[in-house]
Amino acid sequence: MRLTTTKKELFDAIPRGFSVGFVPTMGALHSGHASLMKQARQENELLVASIFVNPLQFEALGDCDDYRHYPRDLDADIPLLEECGVDIVFAPSVAEMYPNDLPLVWVRTGAMGEKLEGASRPGHFDGVATVVSKLFNLVRPDRAYFGQKDAQQVAVIRRLVADLDIPVEIRAVPIIRGADGLAESSRNQRLSPTERTQALVLPRVLEKLKARAITIDAARAELATAPGVKLDHLEAVDPATLEPLAELTTPALVVAAIYVGPVRLIDNIEITT
Numbered sequence: 001m002r003l004t005t006t007k008k009e010l011f012d013a014i015p016r017g018f019s020v021g022f023v024p025t026m027g028a029l030h031s032g033h034a035s036l037m038k039q040a041r042q043e044n045e046l047l048v049a050s051i052f053v054n055p056l057q058f059e060a061l062g063d064c065d066d067y068r069h070y071p072r073d074l075d076a077d078i079p080l081l082e083e084c085g086v087d088i089v090f091a092p093s094v095a096e097m098y099p100n101d102l103p104l105v106w107v108r109t110g111a112m113g114e115k116l117e118g119a120s121r122p123g124h125f126d127g128v129a130t131v132v133s134k135l136f137n138l139v140r141p142d143r144a145y146f147g148q149k150d151a152q153q154v155a156v157i158r159r160l161v162a163d164l165d166i167p168v169e170i171r172a173v174p175i176i177r178g179a180d181g182l183a184e185s186s187r188n189q190r191l192s193p194t195e196r197t198q199a200l201v202l203p204r205v206l207e208k209l210k211a212r213a214i215t216i217d218a219a220r221a222e223l224a225t226a227p228g229v230k231l232d233h234l235e236a237v238d239p240a241t242l243e244p245l246a247e248l249t250t251p252a253l254v255v256a257a258i259y260v261g262p263v264r265l266i267d268n269i270e271i272t273t
């Protein structure tokens, strides 16, 4: 495995003429990332992963606790990258990615990036779309892999490559859950054991919705009254456009975000029948 930290090193490291799979990450790798990398490994001749905690997609462009406290430990991430058969890792500094300080030209995601997660995190999806566009230009992958856990991110990136004619196939990889049902996330590291138990109400409620055992309103009420939990949102939306659905018609994507202690957790479930 080759570790690169500059754009030039990355460019020189990628031989052309092979199919390239790309997994962009912010590090703090867990089994969810491993599933993206394993699928990418199977479907491509060359596997590139990036590790970059992108300040543009955090509150106040990174001038916030969430960005400062985001777990960063490249040495701890290396064994998983190797185990997953990654050929090239790109782990640039902020100055390498944004040498002119903050970019003047951004990718704007409009209404699609302003709803749901975007309503609580203004500018987040513009920051994601901007860095992902830069990474696509640097890596020039044939296929790029994103976790379905971030369903809105997947929908926004599909729209980004369609609207800007970026020649890459976007592959969404199913959510990986712990044995208790909680969706894998780097943020789970910040939950105490009690908070983790409290957070389990989220996957439970989503499963009940999928089984049509409760209504959307009942699901919201259950999350709003669960101990230790603050409901941010729970919505049924069209999976491609993220437009809200008046009723739970199919196909639907139910997306939800809750706070447990200081940690904001997201999860979603696709309902097809």
Ligand code: PAF
Pocket (backbone or CB within 6 Å): 024, 025, 026, 052, 054, 057, 128, 131, 132, 150, 153
């Ligand atoms: O999902 C993430 O980890 C990030 O949003 C991404 C896609 C690596 C862009 O910074």
